[in-house]
Amino acid sequence: MRVAARYFDGRSAAAIPVELALAPDGTVCLTGPVGVRSYRLADIRVSTRLGSVPRELRLPDGGLCEVTDHAALDSLLAAARYRDPADWVHRLEQHWGWALTAVVAVAAILAFAVLVGIPTLARTAAATIPPELDRVLGEQALAALDQMLLRPTTVSPEGKAELRALLAGVAADAPGEWSFRLELRSSHELGANALALPSGIVVVTDQLLEAADNDDQLRAVMAHEVGHVVYRHSLRMILQQSGTALFSLVLLGDASSLSSAVAGLPVMAVTARHSREFEAEADDYALAWMDRHQIPREAWADMLRNLEAAVNTEGWQPGFLASHPRTEDRIGKAGELRR
Ligand SMILES: [Zn+2]
Known part of the structure; x- marks a missing residue:
């Protein structure tokens, strides 16, 4: 499984086409004109998936990979058992059920504020009037x-x-x-x-x-x-x-x-x-x-x-x-x- 990426070395603005792959030992392998490098996934900071925005992989040596092939990156990360700490945003976007749940939750919070919060405030306020x-x-x-x-x-x-x-x-x-x-x-x-x-x-x-x-x-x-x-x-x-x-x-x-x-x-x-x-x-x-x-x-x-x-x-x-x-x-x- 190979993922196409644009590599930036952190010094020049030039984008270098590279490929990322998962090595058998679980490290992420970068191959391209810059040579072959390998990184531990734990050392890479992967940006959260947000719609179709290109995702960034910040490498520990200051380099950066930009990926637009979301499906390929997702399967690489899944194969590496990577868990995005902020993944719930993406899940919300992907699943109407979650989005709907969020809307209902917000409505419930508002209803609670109106039905319980405001009467409680009113009782407190009345005592000061x-x-x-x-x-x-x-x-x-x-x-x-x-x-x-x-x-x-x-x-x-x-x-x-x-x-x-x-x-x-x-x-x-x-x-x-x-x-x-x-x-x-x-x-x-x-x-x-x-x-x-x-x-x-x-x-x-x-x-x-x-x-x-x-x-x-x-x-x-x-x-x-x-x-x-x-x-x-x-x-x-x-x-x-x-x-x-x-x-x-x-x-x-x-x-x-x-x-x-x-x-x-x-x-x-x-x-x-x-x-x-x-x-x-x-x-x-x-x-x-x-x-x-x-x-x-x-x-x-x-x-x-x-x-x-x-x-x-x-x-x-x-x-x-x-x-x-x-x-x-x-x-x-x-x-x-x-x-
Ligand atoms: Zn009465």
């Missing part, structure tokens, strides 16, 4: 909601006072420096619904009040919303969405998503559907609070059933439920954990 930002976002979100979806409540002033006292009682032992405030509204669009806005504004709809049978059920809903506030879910959701937008700006050069994310912060605080993880955290907070205050967990399960029934009969937007884990699962959790 002063509560003042929550207050501004909360007020803006309420103003946006009032424009878009909310109407004045029909609850009497006495009823309002009672419900505010109810929330104050639920929020009394909430950790952190939140100023909880109950906002009652009517909303056909949101239906029987409750929302926690940043900084501690809890919005409860008249429709939800109608769906509740007693104060304990309302306490359960309020405790769930207090959980959202305590864990700063709205702010974290905003940061996550901005983070995803920032990520796509850096990777894809798509600035539009970031600018719209910044412009839409208040609206996002309202419309951002809480993730199942956030809902589970808020549920856990509510159930723990109810346990501490000897409020039977049935109140929570019954309230969830009432909300589902309200959605089914009235055809309301199932806002409170849609973004939440399946009602049956949540009711099940309320039952299981009661010990």
